[in-house]
Amino acid sequence: MSVVDLAAYLPNRNPAVPVPDFKSAMRSLAGAVSVITLGKGPSRTGFTATSVSSFSTEPPTLLVSLNMGSSSWAALRDEGAFAVNILAHDQAAVADRFAGRGGIRGNDRYVGWEWSRLETGTLGLDDAVAVIDCELDEAIERHTHAILLGRVRGVKVSPARQPLLYWSGAYQVLKPGQEGSSAR
Template structure:
């Protein structure tokens, strides 16, 4: 199958962002790096690519401080936020002024297989090794081979829609 190059978008970027805010999504904290040099960001652009082999996709703005940490370490951890992690999600979204490794001063952080920070009480954790990085527009699409997981399915997840967090 041949795919034709994409035509220029007919939608203004601000209109696109406004429409995307209406798409309810699970909230994740994407982390990378090791003790002393950890970075992370709040993200909703995360999805499954394949169950065999287990693969996730995350989209990270190249201006986000976590972006360079993912490239440098070759790994990332997707931490699915629980409803009670709203403050943590806001912290990793840059609200409140915490930056860099300082963001990790809140929460119980451990590591699984790759060494990337894993939130001990997350609804689910996907510890991934980067297998491909694709630059697209303002973001990099990272494909990650899932090396380890944890789950706590009894916990309510944190959702994001219309610029606000809610329990789901």
């Protein structure tokens, strides 16, 4: 499969947007907080992400963004599998741990929570809102990040759990009664 770099065909009409302006705009985008787990044994690691999206339903595929400067990038290339653990409203400590807060790294990030081994060998968080086990289908390298396309191999859902959200630079929780409401 080939990827076309459209930037090569389009003139640079605007200078680069200042990074602080871009970050400010992205804080307006609310996202579910997930922990991406990967690796096995002592090489186990992972990271916190809000850049997770459904990519395709046929076949079921997810899209995840990963900074190629992270230790998780090397582990992912070695293992070829990852799990998306969509966190519940009371799991901010898990998100912080996998975001590297407190200086805890690698396999030590898993200590303190219950995990189950998934089909790909990756670990899934037992009481997450959902756990999606993926085999790496493709990694598209662009700028500082890779776009990971993960072919879904298994799904576990706990529908009674409310998700942890990230918006405006902080964790957020749905208020009672917000579930299932829609904007018109």
